[in-house]
Amino acid sequence: QTVVTQEPSLTVSPGGTVTLTCASSTGAVTSGYYPIWFQQKPGHAPRALIYSTNNKHSWTPARFSGSLLGGKAALTLSTVQPEDEAEYYCLLFYGDAWVFGGGTKLTVL
Amino acid sequence: VQLVQSGAEVKKPGASVKVSCKASGYTFTAHYIHWVRQAPGQGLEWMGRINPNSGATDYAQKFQGSVTMTRDTSISTAYMELSRLKYDDTAVYYCARQNFGYDFDPWGQGTLVTVSS
Numbered sequence: 059q060t061v062v063t064q065e066p067s068l069t070v071s072p073g074g075t076v077t078l079t080c081a082s083s084t085g086a087v088t089s090g091y092y093p094i095w096f097q098q099k100p101g102h103a104p105r106a107l108i109y110s111t112n113n114k115h116s117w118t119p120a121r122f123s124g125s126l127l128g129g130k131a132a133l134t135l136s137t138v139q140p141e142d143e144a145e146y147y148c149l150l151f152y153g154d155a156w157v158f159g160g161g162t163k164l165t166v167l
Numbered sequence: 168v169q170l171v172q173s174g175a176e177v178k179k180p181g182a183s184v185k186v187s188c189k190a191s192g193y194t195f196t197a198h199y200i201h202w203v204r205q206a207p208g209q210g211l212e213w214m215g216r217i218n219p220n221s222g223a224t225d226y227a228q229k230f231q232g233s234v235t236m237t238r239d240t241s242i243s244t245a246y247m248e249l250s251r252l253k254y255d256d257t258a259v260y261y262c263a264r265q266n267f268g269y270d271f272d273p274w275g276q277g278t279l280v281t282v283s284s
Contacts, residue, residue, distance in 0.1 A: 110269050156201070
């Protein structure tokens with residue numbers, strides 16, 4: 059069974075920078091896994107911030123960016139704002155199935 | 168473009184539940200519909216997808232044999248039926264459209280399914 063692994067929790071200070079990662083049990087994550095990053099706040103449906111590794115939606119703040127880093131998908135938040143405190147999930151494509159990571163709870167403190 | 172799901176359900180263990188997802192604002196048959204669930208306080212879990220054009224489905228291994236995804240193109244609606252419900256099937260069930268470019272947007276508002284005796 060394929061497992062996608064994210065950091066369970068991270069803490070960052072306002073104005074700081076933090077990188078969240080997404081690893082696959084099958085090996086290095088490449089662009090062919092079409093990584094998607096979602097933000098979810100309590101009581102709301104998830105919303106995609108980044109798709110296909112590094113593409114942004116019109117609503118994605120410029121401080122969010124996606125990349126591949128050391129065999130993992132990565133989401134970097136620069137100049138973190140208090141409203142960025144949320145749960146972040148990555149999603150990877152495996153041909154005929156998609157698998158979510160376990161999520162990263164980001165605390166801005 | 169929006170997806171509107173059916174309302175909350177309460178079911179007994181062993182029963183089945185069928186959740187609907189009505190699409191509007193786009194050509195229903197042009198985009199996959201995915202189903203994702205989230206148990207209370209837990210993460211997101213991909214259940215499967217349906218091609219509304221052909222009706223072809225792919226299910227996560229965990230749900231093979233217990234989930235059935237269908238669609239009615241005449242009313243632009245996708246359905247997810249989960250059978251043999253257990254207590255740990257209690258969750259919010261979401262539908263989401265897959266866009267061109269491997270993106271999931273928009274999402275439905277979610278449907279809470281509670282399994283309780």
